[in-house]
Amino acid sequence: MPRKFTYAEAGVDRELRAKSKTALKLLEQTFKFSHYGPVVQLPYGKIFPFHNRYLDLQVEGVGTKVLVAQLANKYDTIGIDGVALVVNDIIRSGAKPIALVDNIHTQVSEPKLIKELIKGITKGAEEAKCIVPAGEIGDVAEIIMGIDKRKSFDLVVACIGELAENKIIRGDDIKASDVVIGLKSSGLHSNGITMARKVLFKQWGGKYDPYTIPEGLDRELVYEVLEPMKVYVRPLMTTAEKVEIKGAVHITGDAYLKFGRLMEFSKGIGFEFDNFKPQPIFDLIQHTASELKRTISEEEMLRTFNMGWGFAVVVGKEDAEATIGCLEKTGVEAEQIGVVTSSSKIVAHYKEKKITFR
Secondary structure, three states, rough: OOOOHHHEEEEEEHHHHHHHHHHHHHHHHHHHHHOOOOOEEEEEEEEEEOOOOEEEEEEEEEOOOOHHHHHHOOOHHHHHHHHHHHHHHHHOOOOOOEEEEEEEEEEOOHHHHHHHHHHHHHHHHHHHOHHHHHEEEEEEEOOOOOOOOOOEEEEEEEEEEEEEHHHHHHHHOOOOOOOOEEOOOOOOOOOOHHHHHHHHHHHHHEEEEOOOOOOOOOOOHHHHHHOOOOHHHHHHHHHHOOOOOOOOEEEEOOHHHHHHHHHHHHHEEEEOOOOOOOOHHHHHHHHHHHHHEEEEOOOHHHHHHOOOOEEEEOOHHHHHHHHHHOOOHOOOOEEEEEEEEOOOEEEEEEEOOOEEOO
16 A cells, blocks of 8 residues: 655655744844844845845755765765755845855865865856855764765855845735746756655665666666756846846745745735646656655645746736746746736646645
8 A cells, every 4th residue: 555755754844844943033133233224024035234235145055965966976066056056045035146155064075075066166156156255164074974984065055145125026016917937947956855865766765776767867867866956046137127026936945835925925815836847857756656655646746846947936917928038038948837816825737636735
């Protein structure tokens, strides 16, 4: 009898994480130290004034994708993921990323490993047009454990961005009949990797050896999973100069549930999605799980993975065509993937099923 397999069963408990995040309220005690004016709450974070500008500061870790890099003994792309994760978060507010710093913690500072990691960070920073003025490499062998100490590491990247007040994407003026435009992902990106690993790779109880080429893929599985996240800085910044972007969503952890944050800022709205174009890796995860006598529901897939769209913007219906055209001129594939409704719910039509999240 197949058993239900969720992200929590894989090791990431959303409910527990949500409870833990309530502690973030304590940080509001520090807002009184904002020297140039009040901190501004936005759907996906906060920005703060600095002289006549606003700054957006974000930090992200690559997570368990580092384990896949270790499995492949390939480290020149994982730095791109670190950069993409954080700069794609920055642009949600309308801010332009201007500088990055990285923190590499290792079991031991192996020069070849560090050089490959920094290659990826450099490439990601070049795509985002950011400087990297500083960083840190720490040998913390008692914290970072692994069979091969030369390969054991964790990677965190922080970014600061700037914007003028009239460029803030506030997410508070979204209305029913507005549309959602999706920007194509490159595959898994860096989210849901814990679930993907435990289904796909024998190393973690899954089905395949890392260098197998399963049906539907055109390269070795481990390289497919390692495909780095897209950097959406140029598409978003360019498009924001041409059309009014009412909301911007980085479709990462919690996937389509993330649109619920916009519902908190624009009251009375909902979202309905009907256009998913998942790359073959997503179907492989779901199919392989069933072969292992586990069931990953369509709802769980949409709660965990980007399903083909790595970023999304909300614009007025009248701006949909111009938005798609502008995005595609920057080299990213874009399509309308949904609409804003007055349902106060997030609804997805996927594989002939209607799925309601809230």
